[in-house]
Amino acid sequence: MKRPLLKYCGNKSKEDYRLSSQSKADFIGFIFTESKRRTEPSEVKEWIDEFGKNGKKHVGVFVNPALEEVEEACRILNLDAVQFHGEESLPLLEEFKQRNSQEIWKAIRHDESALTKMAQYGPCTDVFLIDSHVKGSWGGTGVAFDWSLAGRYLEQAEQMGKPCFIAGGVAPDNVQDLLRTEPAGIDLASGIERNGSKDAELLKNFEKRVFDYVSGH
Numbered sequence: 001m002k003r004p005l006l007k008y009c010g011n012k013s014k015e016d017y018r019l020s021s022q023s024k025a026d027f028i029g030f031i032f033t034e035s036k037r038r039t040e041p042s043e044v045k046e047w048i049d050e051f052g053k054n055g056k057k058h059v060g061v062f063v064n065p066a067l068e069e070v071e072e073a074c075r076i077l078n079l080d081a082v083q084f085h086g087e088e089s090l091p092l093l094e095e096f097k098q099r100n101s102q103e104i105w106k107a108i109r110h111d112e113s114a115l116t117k118m119a120q121y122g123p124c125t126d127v128f129l130i131d132s133h134v135k136g137s138w139g140g141t142g143v144a145f146d147w148s149l150a151g152r153y154l155e156q157a158e159q160m161g162k163p164c165f166i167a168g169g170v171a172p173d174n175v176q177d178l179l180r181t182e183p184a185g186i187d188l189a190s191g192i193e194r195n196g197s198k199d200a201e202l203l204k205n206f207e208k209r210v211f212d213y214v215s216g217h
């Protein structure tokens, strides 16, 4: 089995960033929207200047943003990708694509309309991310959806020639269940946090479970 790409999201302090940048993650995410994990591009820039990128790609997460706000963060941080995690319009994504070079990640919430939304957003999306749908919250909930249904998203994304990350409530003690679906990518925030901060032991444990599973399949 090919190792899924890993994205550790919601890095909101220098220590979070240090841990994630020294981890085995492929992508590191920052929340630039209302959230307990919100941070500011200027703050993230200081961490990057101190610890470097260490080969990781950086993803800025926004919910229904103004394009100017996204472009300002891209400029300050030289982001590799922008994750649109709300209900952004297609024209907004198309305009962003026309004006910028960053990858567009589109987060879609798991519900009965998710497959249709994947088809609609397909032309301007580089990477899909399917997250749990929790009322009153856009993301970072720590709640998993029924992963026996993840295959339908992974198949549709594959047919569209795009990677698909599965997110929502992934943690060291359940990641094996998700790995059985062979996702192209796994995204998590809460599952590697203790008391609201990224935790070295949870990260190590998570990576061990992932790498052990992959080497055995």
Ligand SMILES: O=C(O)c1ccccc1NCC(=O)[C@H](O)[C@H](O)COP(=O)(O)O
Pocket (backbone or CB within 6 Å): 009, 010, 029, 031, 033, 034, 035, 036, 037, 038, 061, 063, 085, 131, 138, 139, 140, 141, 142, 143, 167, 168, 169, 170, 187, 188, 189, 190, 191
């Ligand atoms: O993490 C947040 O606080 C957040 C807030 C608002 C929009 C998106 C947010 N997170 C985006 C992510 O990519 C998270 O990693 C994803 O939702 C999974 O989170 P979790 O269930 O905590 O692993």
